[in-house]
Amino acid sequence: xxASRKLxxxxxxxxxxxxxxxxxxxxxxxxxxxxxxxxxILTYLYFEKMNIDPQNPKKSDRDRFVLSKGHAxxxxxxxxxxxGFFDVELLKTLRQIGSILQGHPDMKYIPGVDMTTGSLGQxxxxxxxxxxxxxxxxxxxxxxxxxxDGELEEGQVWEAAMFAGNKNLSNLTAFVDYNNLQxxxxxxxxxxxxxxxxxxxxxNWHVITIDGHDFDQIENAILEAEKxxxxxxxxxxxxxxxxxxxxxxxxxxxGAAPNDxxxxxxxxxxxxxxxxLQ
Numbered sequence: 001x002x003a004s005r006k007l008x009x010x011x012x013x014x015x016x017x018x019x020x021x022x023x024x025x026x027x028x029x030x031x032x033x034x035x036x037x038x039x040x041i042l043t044y045l046y047f048e049k050m051n052i053d054p055q056n057p058k059k060s061d062r063d064r065f066v067l068s069k070g071h072a073x074x075x076x077x078x079x080x081x082x083x084g085f086f087d088v089e090l091l092k093t094l095r096q097i098g099s100i101l102q103g104h105p106d107m108k109y110i111p112g113v114d115m116t117t118g119s120l121g122q123x124x125x126x127x128x129x130x131x132x133x134x135x136x137x138x139x140x141x142x143x144x145x146x147x148x149d150g151e152l153e154e155g156q157v158w159e160a161a162m163f164a165g166n167k168n169l170s171n172l173t174a175f176v177d178y179n180n181l182q183x184x185x186x187x188x189x190x191x192x193x194x195x196x197x198x199x200x201x202x203x204n205w206h207v208i209t210i211d212g213h214d215f216d217q218i219e220n221a222i223l224e225a226e227k228x229x230x231x232x233x234x235x236x237x238x239x240x241x242x243x244x245x246x247x248x249x250x251x252x253x254x255g256a257a258p259n260d261x262x263x264x265x266x267x268x269x270x271x272x273x274x275x276x277l278q
Contacts, residue, residue, distance in 0.1 A: 005048075006215050007277060012082060013043040014274045015244055018267065019078030023094035023101070025263040028093060030103070035075035037212070037238040038146055038177040044218045045144055054084035057111045066132045068114045068123025069148035069177060069253070070104040071122040073236045076113070077101050085112035116119050121154030123147070124174060128160050131172040131231075145174045150182030152193035158203070164231040165204030172231045173222065177212065178182040179240035200233040212236025245269050 016039050022032035046052065050063040067076045074094060081088045086100075093099035097265040100109040104118030114130070117123040134141055151157060164172055176196060184190050193199070197207045206228040210217040218236070226234035240254070242248025244266045258266055 001216050009040075009043055009047060009215050009256065011274065013040050014243070014270055014277065015100050016043055016075065016078045016082055018270050019088065019091045020074040021244070021258070021263065021270065023074045023077060023091040024257045025260075025266075026092040027045055027095035028257045030074050030257055031255045032074065032141045032178065032257070033181070033240040033247055033250070033255075034069060034148060034179065035072045036242040036244060037179040038069070038175075038236075038249065039075050039079075039238045039242065040213045040215065040235055040238075041146060041175050041218060042075055043159075044182045044215055046079045048215075049222060050144065051141065052083075052112070054112065061141055062140070062265060064114045064127070064143045066123045066127040066130070066143070066145040067105055067117050068127065068145050069120065069151050070117030070123060070173075072146075072148070073101075073103065073105050074176075076105055077110070080110070080112040083086045083112070086110075088226075101199075102206060106179070119162075120148070120151040121156035124157055124200060125163075127172060127174065128167075128169060129165050131164070131169040132167055133176070134171055135167070135169065141167075141171070145172070147174060147176050148182070149176055149178045149187055149193065149196070149253040150153055150190065152176065152196065152199075153187075153191045158199070161200060161203040161205065168204075168229070168251040169231045170229045172204050173225045173234065175212070175234045176233070177235050177238055178235050179238045181240045181254065183248065183251065183254040185251055196235055197233075204230055206230050206232045208232065208234065209235045210237065212238040213242065243270055243273050
């Protein structure tokens, strides 16, 4: 990736993270930690890779995206807003009565959302259905999904993995947002899904492991995935609470909103990151 484009994506990702903090603070509720960790993946997909049109969100040949870890909705909303699907100011209405931006993505009301998600494990199954439909009808669109690493403890994820491998859904790429923390602690302490790579490989997936905050590695993984004739799982090593000093690697920020004082700290952290990119 050209250095100038990589820098631009880094700036966009920083603005997206600011939008996440804005929304969760205004709502006084939400899930900032896992939203901040998957931001770079979503930024790359929506600003660099996917065939989408904010002016025509339902165009038939668009690439599909499913946020299987639906509680990370603040990240998806911020990406969609900054990509032009709706006004950035709407982020401040997160979870408020009358707002389209509910606590989890809703495809009926939010432009750009392809699947309503929230119950962990179900999103990846829906992504499999989309990919199978494209194969059946000869459509060329790609399907991308993002799962949480804690979400892998859901049995339905592995039913979907079995299905995708059996049906050879080579048009499906799933990212695992591997920040190694869930609401109650580390994955190994709660209910270890390890080894993640070997599990997906056992279900006939091609597996790639990357730094989920490095746009070069994200791009190279997707380019590799497009050459593989089977479903692809990209295990993205990430930092929960990325770029907010007091949230990084803290499971306590899985589902909590900053108060006014901590909001200012978070925004100052992100503004510093943005300034360093200038």
